[in-house]
Each structure stands twice: as structure tokens, then as C-alpha cells.
Amino acid sequence: MKRRLFMSSAAAAAAFFPSNPAALAQEQDVSRDKSSQPNPSSDESAPPIPQVTHPGVRRGEMLYRELGKTGVQVSVIGLGGSHLGQAQVKEEDAIRLIHEGLDRGITFLDNAWDYNEGRSEERVGKALSQGGYREKAFVMTKIDGRTKEVAANQIDDSLRRLQVDHIDLLQHHEVIRFDDPDRIFNEGGAMEAVAAARSAGKIRFIGFTGHKDPHVHLYMLEVARHHGFHFDTVQMPINIMDAHFRSFSRLVAPEAMKQGIAILGMKCFGSGVLFKSPGLKSGAITPTECLHFSLNLPISVQITGTNSKMLLDQAFAAVQSFQPMDDVSVAALIAKSEEAAMNGKYELFKTTAHFDTTARHPDWLGSDSQAVQELAPELPG
Numbered sequence: 001m002k003r004r005l006f007m008s009s010a011a012a013a014a015a016f017f018p019s020n021p022a023a024l025a026q027e028q029d030v031s032r033d034k035s036s037q038p039n040p041s042s043d044e045s046a047p048p049i050p051q052v053t054h055p056g057v058r059r060g061e062m063l064y065r066e067l068g069k070t071g072v073q074v075s076v077i078g079l080g081g082s083h084l085g086q087a088q089v090k091e092e093d094a095i096r097l098i099h100e101g102l103d104r105g106i107t108f109l110d111n112a113w114d115y116n117e118g119r120s121e122e123r124v125g126k127a128l129s130q131g132g133y134r135e136k137a138f139v140m141t142k143i144d145g146r147t148k149e150v151a152a153n154q155i156d157d158s159l160r161r162l163q164v165d166h167i168d169l170l171q172h173h174e175v176i177r178f179d180d181p182d183r184i185f186n187e188g189g190a191m192e193a194v195a196a197a198r199s200a201g202k203i204r205f206i207g208f209t210g211h212k213d214p215h216v217h218l219y220m221l222e223v224a225r226h227h228g229f230h231f232d233t234v235q236m237p238i239n240i241m242d243a244h245f246r247s248f249s250r251l252v253a254p255e256a257m258k259q260g261i262a263i264l265g266m267k268c269f270g271s272g273v274l275f276k277s278p279g280l281k282s283g284a285i286t287p288t289e290c291l292h293f294s295l296n297l298p299i300s301v302q303i304t305g306t307n308s309k310m311l312l313d314q315a316f317a318a319v320q321s322f323q324p325m326d327d328v329s330v331a332a333l334i335a336k337s338e339e340a341a342m343n344g345k346y347e348l349f350k351t352t353a354h355f356d357t358t359a360r361h362p363d364w365l366g367s368d369s370q371a372v373q374e375l376a377p378e379l380p381g
Helices: 021-027 090-102 117-127 148-162 178-186 190-199 214-226 248-260 272-275 287-295 308-322 327-334 369-376
Strands: 057-059 062-067 071-077 075-082 138-143 167-172 203-209 233-236 262-266 301-305
Touching: 021 272, 062 308, 071 075, 075 272, 075 308, 090 308, 117 138, 117 148, 117 248, 117 369, 138 148, 148 167, 167 190, 167 233, 178 190, 178 214, 190 203, 203 262, 214 233, 214 248, 248 262, 287 301, 287 308, 287 327, 301 308
Parallel strands: 075 301, 138 167, 167 203, 203 233, 233 262, 262 301
Antiparallel strands: 057 062, 062 071
């Protein structure tokens, strides 16, 4: 089957956290730029990691934060769609987890057109079609297509599988190569299909994701500015090792904050690989501390893979116990991961092609544009 994105002033802070009158007063200083923060990395010149000073709005078992400038409030935990579609997870169990998560206060559902040959989107679609659950969910999915035609087809596939008349947030998936931004924004590129879909009411907001190198993210933002486009969201790895190696939290998060773009965190546990490192394997750093570290950044949501009730309960427990950490606590926590993190050995998504699904399936991206084919009709080699 072919298948296969805090601040130093109160005004800036308001872009990330709730603006309802009841909560605004206590949340105006929801975060600050810790310019005086001790740098726990061995690189003394590394930018500081931004932090929140307020956890968000607490309702029931969940915390909620603003999704950038969209005017939408989302749960700080998002259910990862990849895990929900795994072959070893029974469909009825996946649907039960989705329903329980939504009932307990999670609103953000992650997905992608390429996850598990479409099975992830189909399972979420079945869950949302029952009992009014669509009204409880903020539905995000991602597409791989870099051309207008391929992207448009993938959007329609996702709408059909998810059984929705619109997708709340659509993101360009796996922006991991420096040519991805150009292909997306060039004439005949995917952005034309995405913009058309938004005009047609098929999607509400637009973002992008990537896991390879923060400089690719920064280039994507630069290309967007050149084209006069403002992303609503940007998704990136936010985890306890990221601070030490090709750090998205140090390099991309501050720029996203500056532009008022919602930050979506992912790979808190690195698909479990981080727990094979000495610090985490020994229990020196716990899963709850990993989630707390992520929530301590000015993210709107941390997407976490959930394929069991145990993992769902773990996420809720971490949210309930979370309170913003001070500089000393953050420095002490990430110092525990420094030695293992320095060369990216356990962040495989940065240093290997293991998680690069579009590299294994280049057809998901689409062919070169017509303009490229006319300029260079023959492939090299």
C-alpha cells in the first residue's frame, strides 16, 4: 500500500497560555527568558533553556495551555498516534485508551498519514465516530508529500481515515533535510495544497515537524518568513538529553517563542531508547522526571507514546505532580544525563536514519517538481 511542526514580557507570555479573564492575572508571567540561568551543558556559550513559571490552567486531572496565537487551549499531554496503531495493540484496546484519555481531560490527539500504513488514523477515526468524542478532541495529523498533488491526496486520505470533516492541525512531517523547506514552499509544492485545504475548510491550523537537526527547523522558519507565511505550530524533540546535543530546546524553542509559534514537544523517552542509557536505566532519572522536564519548557503540549493504561496513568500522574522547577533543579536534573547525551548516542532520531521513514519511502514525498524536471531531465548516476 502506498502511503505514505518563556518569555521576558507579559505581553509575550500571553501568546502561550490562557487568556480567559479568570486565569490571566496569575498567568501573565507564565514564563521568562532565563538569561541568567546557569548553563548545565559543558558548552558554556550554549543558549539557556527557556522555562515556565506557571504550569498552566489546571482542570481535573489535566493542565491546559494556549496553542500559540490560535486562540485554542489544549491539554499539555497529547496522545501519540504511532503507538496507538502498533500491530501488537488490539484495535479495541487502542479505542479504549483514546476514550479514556479524552474522558479524563486529554484533548490533543497526534497522528500522521504514514503511521502504521494508515492504521493509526483509522483507529482514531473509529474512536472519534463513537459517542460524541469528536467534540472532545483537537485532531492533529501530518503529511509527507512535498508536491501539491501528493500532499492534496494525503490530506484527503487522512480526512477519510479519521472520519472528520476537518482536521484541526495539519503539519508537514519529517522536515529533516535542508531541501524540505524549499520543496514545500516552491511553486507546485506542498504548501499550495495545504493552503488550499485551509481555504476549503478542510484544516484549521498549519505547522511542521522534524527531529534531525535544529538548524533545519530554523531554516524552515526562515523560508516561511521569506514567503510571508506564519506557522501556527512547530513540533520538535523535547527531552532530558536534548539540552546537550543539537539542542532544539536551546535553539528552536526561543525562536518559536519570539514568533508566537506554539511549541509541540515529542520524543520525551525517545521511543524507549533513552531508558537504555546509564542514567535512566539505573533509575537515577525517572519517567516522571522526564515528563516534568518537558513540561517545564514553554510547550503547548508534550506528545507521548501511549499503548497501555499504565503509560496513560503515568502521564496523568506526572501532570498532577508537576510544578515549575527552578534553575538549580533543572541544572541538577539534566546534569544526570550529560555524559550519556553528549554524542547523541541515545537520541537515534538525530544521529541515525532509524526513525527517518521518508528516507526509506521517498515515494511518499513525491517526485521533483515540473520545473526541476525541465531544468534537469535526467537523474545523475
